[in-house]
Amino acid sequence: DAGVTQSPTHLIKTRGQQVTLRCSPKSGHDTVSWYQQALGQGPQFIFQYYEEEERQRGNFPDRFSGHQFPNYSSELNVNALLLGDSALYLCASSLSPGGTEAFFGQGTRLTVV
Amino acid sequence: QKEVEQNSGPLSVPEGAIASLNCTYSDRGSQSFFWYRQYSGKSPELIMSIYSNGDKEDGRFTAQLNKASQYVSLLIRDSQPSDSATYLCAVDVDSNYQLIWGAGTKLIIKP
Numbered sequence: 392d393a394g395v396t397q398s399p400t401h402l403i404k405t406r407g408q409q410v411t412l413r414c415s416p417k418s419g420h421d422t423v424s425w426y427q428q429a430l431g432q433g434p435q436f437i438f439q440y441y442e443e444e445e446r447q448r449g450n451f452p453d454r455f456s457g458h459q460f461p462n463y464s465s466e467l468n469v470n471a472l473l474l475g476d477s478a479l480y481l482c483a484s485s486l487s488p489g490g491t492e493a494f495f496g497q498g499t500r501l502t503v504v
Numbered sequence: 505q506k507e508v509e510q511n512s513g514p515l516s517v518p519e520g521a522i523a524s525l526n527c528t529y530s531d532r533g534s535q536s537f538f539w540y541r542q543y544s545g546k547s548p549e550l551i552m553s554i555y556s557n558g559d560k561e562d563g564r565f566t567a568q569l570n571k572a573s574q575y576v577s578l579l580i581r582d583s584q585p586s587d588s589a590t591y592l593c594a595v596d597v598d599s600n601y602q603l604i605w606g607a608g609t610k611l612i613i614k615p
Contacts, residue, residue, distance in 0.1 A: 424602075500545075
């Protein structure tokens with residue numbers, strides 16, 4: 392049973408560029424949440440997708456957008472990258488939006504130079 | 505502003521002793537509480553969840569919840585060097601799985 396998988400694992404981008412990160416949820420899970428974790432900090436909630444719609448959003452600008460596909464996989468897109476966007480991006484999947492534990496992928500380390 | 509507070513540490517504990525990690529939260533309406541372990545450079549791994557006041561035990565781990573005092577703690581018995589990691593407390597405030605996270609406590613188990 393595959394767990395949550397994210398790709399790529401590492402990425403280096405230049406300021407101003409755009410990036411797409413991908414996530415496949417754990418088998419049987421239908422909800423995907425994205426988090427940003429800066430060094431030495433706890434994860435910060437970006438948004439959550441369920442039934443191909445953004446259900447909840449944290450305090451992130453519109454440069455951060457996402458998508459969920461019919462097979463429940465998800466993408467996180469970040470436009471006009473800033474140096475401050477450098478972080479570990481985590482995808483978590485769960486069965487339904489609330490009330491269950493979430494399982495994390497291995498993360499994507501994004502470095503903006 | 506909904507907040508989760510943890511002592512950043514590091515907390516140093518001798519091997520075989522009990523490690524005690526604490527977390528306080530600001531929203532009295534919080535319902536679900538989670539402890540995650542995160543090794544350096546890796547993603548968080550769920551180790552305990554607790555939803556009701558009292559203690560919940562799972563192997564060497566015990567989570568304790570006190571909603572009146574708004575704190576949740578994690579005890580690790582018979583600490584091992586492999587327990588050395590950062591422990592993150594997360595709170596599901598609105599029951600929609602928008603977790604609010606503490607910054608984590610770094611735990612070091614000394615052989």
